[in-house]
Amino acid sequence: MKSTLSRLLALVMLVVILAAGCAPAAETPAPQAATVFKVAIVMPSSITDMAFSQSMFEGLKKVQAEMGGESAMEIAYSENLFKVPDAAAAIRDYADKGYNLVIAHGSQYGTSLEQVAPDFPNTAFAWGTSMDTFQASGINNVFAYQAEAQQGGYVLGTIAALMSKTGIIGETGPVDAGDAKLYIEGFQKGAEAAKPGTTVSVTYTGSFSDVSLMATAAETHIAAGADMLTGSSQSVVGAIGVAKDKGVYWFGTQWDQTSLAPEAVVASQVYDWTGILKDMIASVQKGVMGGKAYTLTFKNGGLVIAYNPAITVPAEVKTAADAAIAGINDGTIVP
C-alpha cells in the first residue's frame, strides 16, 4: 500500500516537473476584431539571444507597432525549439489554429515545412534562412528569406583588418554551414582584400549554444595573437565576454551586440527584417500566399552596420567601409 501510494506521488511530481520543464508557447490573447492579422513564429533559440531569433522577433514587434498594435496584428511565438520534431509540431499547431502567416525561422525546419504546408493551403508560411519556396514541388504557400550575411561580413572584415595592429583576426562560428558560413567567409574575404597579408583564422565549435567552448575558442584566438574577433550564433555572448576581459575588439552580426560590452564591440551587422515582413503581410492580404524568395541586403535596407558610438573608428577606415558598401551595392565587389 505504502509503495503504491509513493509511486503514485512520485508519478504526480514527475508530471508536474515535466510540465514545468516544457517550453511554454507564449501567446497574446486574441483580440475580438475580425481584421486582425495573425502571425506565429517558431524559433530555434530564444527571443533574447542577441542574435538570429531576437532580430526576427524585434522585427515583428516593429511591424506590429507600425500596423497599429495588437488590435491590428497578433504575434504568437514558440522559442528554443532547436529540435526539428518539436518545431514541426508547433508549426502544424499554429497553422491548425488559423494563423495567417506562420514563420519557420530556422534552416533545419525545411523538410517539416514541405510536409505541413500543402495541408493548409489557406495559410501562408515563411521559411528562413533559405532561398527555396518549394514551388518546384508544387507548393505555392511558402515564402523564403535569407540574409546576405556575407555582405556585412565583408564590410566588418574590412574595418577589422584596417584596425588590427597584429594583423591577426579570429572568427568563431557554430557550424560550417548556412548563415554562419556566409558571414564568416564574407568577413574573411573582406579582411584579406582590405589589407593583403592579414591572417584570418576560423574555428567552429559544433554547437549553436555551447557558450563555454565559444569563450575558449575566443581565448585561443587571442593567445594566437588575434586582436580583432568576430563570430556568429547565440553562443558568441561567451566570446564577447572574453574579448571584453582581454581588451580586444569584437564585431557582431545578426543583432546589435554593443550593449553586452560597450568597451569591446566596434560595430555590428544588424538584420532588419521589417521590410520583407511588411511585403509578405501585404502579399498575404492580397491573396498571394507564397512563392517569393526575399533577401536582406544593404541595397534594400535589410542589412545595417551599427557602429558603437563609444569606440572611435578612424575616419579613413569608415570611408573604406562605406566604399565597400557602395561597391557591394553597385556590383563591383562580390563578397
Add this chain to the structure above:
Amino acid sequence: MGELFTLPVLLGIIYSGIRLATPYLFAAVGETFAQRSGVLNLGVDGIMLMGAYSGFYVGMKTGNIWLGLLAAAVVGILMGLLMSVISITFQAEQGISGIGLQLFGLGLSSLLFKTTLGGVESINGFKPVRIPLLADIPYVGEVLFNHNLLVYAAFLLVPLSAWFLNKTTFGLKIRAVGQNPQAADTLGVNVTRVRYFCVCLGGMLAGIAGASLSIALINLFQENMTNGMGFIAVALVYFGGWRPYGVLAGALLFSFVNAFQLWIQVLGINIPSDFAIMMPYVLTILALAFATKRAQQPAALTKPFERGEN
C-alpha cells in the same frame, strides 16, 4: 603540424584546459558522492542551470559575487533535496526522476531569466588571483597559478573528496550504503540520511558548477548555457570509476583535447572542423572502452532501499 608543438601553444592548451575542466570537476565530483551512496542523479544539468542563474542574479542584484556563490550553493542543495525526496523517500525510478529534474531546472531557469532579467547582461565575476612565488615559476607558473578562486577550489576538491570518501568514518558509511545498504542498516547506519546528505552535497556542488560558469568563467547568464555539461559530468563519474582522481583524469582528458582541437583549427591545420570537434568525444569513448573497471560500480547504484526487504 610542427607549429602545434611549440611552447606557447602547449601552454595555451594547459591554460584553456584547466578553465574548461572547472565546471565538470565540481559537477562530477558532486555526482560521485551521490552515486557512491547508491543514487544516480541525472538531473545535474538542471541543477547547474539553476545554480548558474541564481549565482548570476544574486551576484548582480547585490553587487556581491560571494553572495551569488552562496545562493548557487543553497539552490543546489534545495534541488538536491527535491531529488532526494523523489528518489529516496518516494523511491521513484532514479533515471526518470533525474531527467525530470533536469527539465525542471532548464524550464525554471529560463522562465526566471525571462521574468527577472529579460536579456543577456554581463557581470564582473571572480577575478584571477595570482599565487605569489608559484606563479613566478618560468613558463608553467602563469598558466597554472593565475586563475580565479573557483578554479583552484575545483582542483582542491578532488584530493579533499578522495580523502573524505576513503579515510573518514562518514566516507566509509557512504561507501557501505552504496555497496550494501542492508548490511549498513543492520550496523546502525541510517541509509536514508546518508543518501540524503550525498545527493544534497552533489546538488550543492552542481549549483557551484553552474555558478563557476556564470560568475567566474563566462560572467553572464544565458538560457541553457550549460549545453548538456551535466550529462557529460555524469559520464565522467563512470569514466573515473567512481573515484575523485579518476574523475579528475577524465575531466582533464576531455578538456585538454577540446582545447587542443581549437588550436588545430586556429592554426589552420587542414582537417575538417567536424573531425576536430569530434575529437574529445571520440577519445573519451575510446578511453572509456579500454580503461574502466566496471567492478568499481557501487553495487546498490540506482536501487532504492527499503528496510526489511530480503
